[in-house]
Amino acid sequence: MPDQPTMSDVSMLVNGETRKLRLDVRTTLLDALREHLHLTGTKKGCDHGQCGACTVIVAGRRINSCLTLAVMHEGDSVTTIEGLGTPENLHPMQAAFVKHDGYQCGYCTPGQICSAVAMLDEIKAGTPSHVSADLMAQPQLTAMELRERMSGNICRCAAYPNIIDAISEVAGRKT
Amino acid sequence: MKSFAYERAASPAEAVAAATRAEGAKFIAGGTNLLDLMKLEIEAPTHLIDVNGLAFDKIEATPDGGLRIGALVRNTDLAADERVRRDYPLLSRALLAGASGQLRNKATTAGNLLQRTRCPYFYDTNQPCNKRQPGSGCSAIGGFTRNHAILGTSDACIATHPSDMAVAMRALDATVETLRADGGTRSIPIAEFYRPPGDTPQIETMLMPGELITAVTLPEPVGGRQIYRKVRDRASYAFALVSVGAIVQSDGSGRVALGGVAHKPWRVEAADTALLRGAKAAAAQLLASATPTHQNAFKLPLIERTLSAVLSEARG
């Protein structure tokens, strides 16, 4: 007789709201968001950490929500695309994606945007990248840096240059 | 994914005790490889022991001038640590060459060492694989082997270890610190940490059941020019075809370790010695026992050329 699923309670702060769930422990953070909280803005592209469509921001950091269990996020603060802005009140990164046509089919887009928002904070914090020429220097907002840092978000429609233009515009405003 | 019991360990002792109690238990930290494999039932733990609450998330100086890196330090934080960037740039560079920003934010130091192979036959549960299902055979041998090992292989397995970080750790002579179920601790030099595939490719490291990695320790910095060169088909977010991690001193002496060629980071003492004589000599030592397939024989000239470029850069 196969085992009954193990159920567990988990409470997370999702987009600023406390959400309590009782879940099969096998539930990924991604499926908790999409199937249980009906926050379907976060996408499932591969479910194996190979595409980045499921990117959300947990405790200020971008992660693949498909490769983590929801129960491992007790008390964590989770920001999804729905927490950044709404169609009527777009986050500057969302508005920049619209302006620069930083998407086509739209399926990788929420992941790209969440990734971009958290990625700019990583640069600000001085986190180096594979293409940073000097590990000890403050990383620059060059197109090459942005491309490398966004490479965990695949866009098969390949709006890549437009996405980099959108991020550059927002980053320029910030700095 | 099979059902499992889930518990959060509050202390290291509790973690190893729990792991020993339940047969088929596994520790989970970042989860970026374990959950990937659990979804495919390549891994099917009965118990998951979440060790994220343990205080293994610090990077501390050691009395002998080195660094003690907590097992739970995330790849991003390790790469960005000022001491690592300054004194062990090879490690920063190797980490930054791996995976993606999102994965590095989650993946831990210990988990990175313990990642499993990316052999596509290991990943497809319809295919025989001795590593996944001991005794079932190796589908890679005679199949698609472009990315497979050329060194240290056996008739049972030709898979590579995919880590970039481990290559740097090997060149830096890191030591893996563990806690055993009986409460004892031990230090395993990384040179001895990975087991050759032999007839038991499913057993990949020297860790005993229930043994928990607590830290990885680096000896005092060795200076020199430190270069990690990862060669891959696409420019980012891809596993290495081969990688070369090298530390080259101003007199031309140094160390070199390879990734993407074996079940472990590949380092040969005689190759370190041969570095003074140049890339060709060092590569000859590194690759002396190579047994490539027709599809991955390109790795031999590739390593020599890459090493040559690395040495030129180091001296330039």
Added chain:
Amino acid sequence: MRFDTPATTNPIDQLRVIGQPISRIDGPLKTTGTAPYAYERHDVVPNQAYGYVVGAAIAKGRIASIDLAQAQAAPGVLAIVTAENAGKLGKGGRNTATLLGGPAIEHYHQAVALVVAETFEQARAAASLVRVDYTRTEGAFDLAAARNSAGTPKSGFGGPPDTSVGDFAKAFAAAPVQLDETYTTPDQSHAMMEPHATIAAWDGERLTVWTSNQMIAWAAGDLAKTLGISRDKVRVMSPFIGGGFGGKLFLRADVVLAALGARAAGRPVKVALTRPLMANNTTHRPATIQRIRIGATGDGKITALGHESWSGDLPGGGPEEAVNQTRLLYAAANRMTAMRLAVLDLAEGNAMRAPGEASGMMALEIAIDEMAEKLGLDPVEFRIRNDTQVDPEQPERPFSQRRLIECLRTGAERFGWNKRQAQPGRMLDGNILVGMGVAAAFRNNLLTKSAARIRLDGSGMVTVETDMTDIGTGSYTIIAQTAAEMMGLPIEKVAVRLGDSTFPVSCGSGGQWGGNNSTAGVYAACVKLREAVAQKLGFNSAEAVFADGQVRLGNRSVSLAEAAGAEGLLAEDGIEYGDLDKKYQQSTFGAHFVEVGVDAATGETRVRRMLAACACGRILNPKTARSQLIGAMTMGVGAALTEELVVDKRTGFFVNHDLASYEVPVHADIPHQDVVFLDEVDPISSPMKAKGVAELGICGVAAAVANAIYNATGVRVRDYPITLDKLIERLPNMQ
């Protein structure tokens, strides 16, 4: 509306809304995660259960036995569908293999079961408990080995399998300069970001599916046929599609299994294919072997042009029509093309972005580059010398528009082609060998009928309904632009509803025909609505002016809102074509320029910059059209450098069946991309005077990359993808 004479001046020519770089009207939804994709419709029907697909573990053979006991006993399991218990199933007219396998297995990962459970986790766990015993039979998996047994396929999209003009053999033999080379392209995967997914719900005998499909009417028809129910009992909805590239042209297993699962479980069921299943379960672009022979005079005039292509598919399938462009692209008095089709027991081969031309241009445009070198001619100049303004196989048919020469010249100038060194291996930037490459771009423009329904309501708002889809192409936006232009409204006053089989049947999205044909259909419906408005107001519709939300005739002016009145006005029409595509050859043209850097030590190739100059009719929206182009160019870079579904020729499956091992380009692979659209209108294509855009962008790119690699290194690789292992032993020694 029947379109059988070239368009004259019409309201679209105002270019008040059409031709403007308007941001996508669905942008706010897509960027906020509120555009609903197939698997996400929690809102449409309650009580959805989860289905998980089990794929076949062998490539060819039979299911000897199937044991469901353990899976059925697993927690949460509601039903398990197999071919044994699914009842009699038909096969969609556009499917080669059946979508639910058993007892016969036709290809690896062909679906053999669907496990339905209360939760996704339960369905996935139970799926692994389905025990299937197979009896394997021998299969053919190796195209090169099957080449000699290949037969002649039926006529397809691109025409007959063989064509011949003049005396190729004689002319080739007599040509002072000859080229005879063979090229190969691998199997490729669409790898769209959204996996195939469906929610199915039955209401008695009526079935509704929310899915992800490019061709709504095809899906509805083939779903009804597969299930053996009447077409009018089926409703298909697909308003947002997370990419398709041809992989979602047809009914696939997710739809059929969701429907069967919902029937078996007695409640709605949702199914998504897992990523590792997609490469072998669905369709792919088939591999080709292509032999190209070119004979030319010493001064660079092609006298003989031959192109033969071999590809494989399951029994009953079709060829990759890789010779299509060679029938039209260059002049030559003596020419031949031939396609041969082998039986292979791999997953079904079918359309992927620019089927035919994408693969064919990968080969032809290297061959042209090689021939130019033999002749000592610049490859731009060689192409220009062999231009034709008529269909070379049927010279009585002129091209409706053909500005290939201008594309090549404009592109060369903008790209700085004159800085290219003709001698390979001469440009070095540090440790990087730099090279430039060029290729022509060519893709046919296809005409197919398309209908729409337009409603004008009392608030002056226009709503367009058509079963057209937007797979990222920008259909929502260009359709809104068309209606706004025609009705004299700002775009904000137009709503567009797509992807519903209760709407008028459109051309759908495929073959780069969607943009021109779907907007032409909307144009036709708008003409009818204008007539209805004019008639209601007693205006002469030919003289009425629709502008600024008003209808004007002389000094009379009535708002559209007022004209519609409380009851509103409705019009439905479509575009249908006469024989303008028989009298004229309609194609789109361009030129791709690529600069690559090849690491002198490792052989890693990275694209440094790229430019496409295109002539493809009126550009309805330069912002979205440019995005289509750069997206296609990027897919071409993938084809050139990394993309290959690797066949395990022993057991017959694509080994690298996930996104980690099938490498598509990432951000870091793609540099600055330039797109230049020549100012072109084509009144022969449709009232929109537009043509296809989306696929032209991929055609030729890979060859331009290959040619650039040759220019950088002196190493000519004729087998795609051009990975470093094919260069490394032959790279110039830099030490």
